[in-house]
Amino acid sequence: MDVIQRELTAFARRARAAAARVHPELPLVSYTLLAHIEEQRGCRATDLAAHYLLDKSTVSRQVAGLEKLGFVERRPAPDDHRVHVLHPTEEGTRVLATAQTNRLAAYQERLKDWSAEDLARFAAYLLRYNTAGTAGLPDSPPR
Missing domain, CATH: 1.10.10.10 (Winged helix-like DNA-binding domain superfamily/Winged helix DNA-binding domain)
Incomplete structure (x- = not known):
């Protein structure tokens, strides 16, 4: 962490x-x-x-x-x-x-220099992180 x-x-x-x-x-x-x-x-x-x-x-x-x-x-x-x-x-x-x-x-x-797989994985992790960070909060922006 x-x-x-x-x-x-x-x-x-x-x-x-x-x-x-x-x-x-x-x-x-x-x-x-x-x-x-x-x-x-x-x-x-x-x-x-x-x-x-x-x-x-x-x-x-x-x-x-x-x-x-x-x-x-x-x-x-x-x-x-x-x-x-x-x-x-x-x-x-x-x-x-x-x-x-x-x-x-x-x-x-x-x-x-990142591979397509690394970029896709990074994008997925960012989406997951940002979605988890707003889940359940009032007025959360839609994903």
Whole structure:
């Protein structure tokens, strides 16, 4: 278990460093929220809090930072103009696309010598690990 803990910590450290390379003022949590907002084609801050099991004040601070950077904007919900929906700006979408391209290139470089069987096994283990990590939690993302 010590090796697993150490290696997952190293993985998380690399993820934080990668987020910082995308933009020096973009913490990993904010990057994750921005990616979710884009993936959902817009969502409310309360949806982010529920999905990631975060306090609303934490999400509020992260969203404020994303707005300040020009990566997110608020728009009235089409069905209820009292509610605001978060959407990525063009710049936010560009930042995510650049990060995705860079991340994919890094994964391809890191895994280039792995066999197809090793890659399939690794993918299966990651799915199993991440599914087990959210099973039974409220608002678990569907798999």
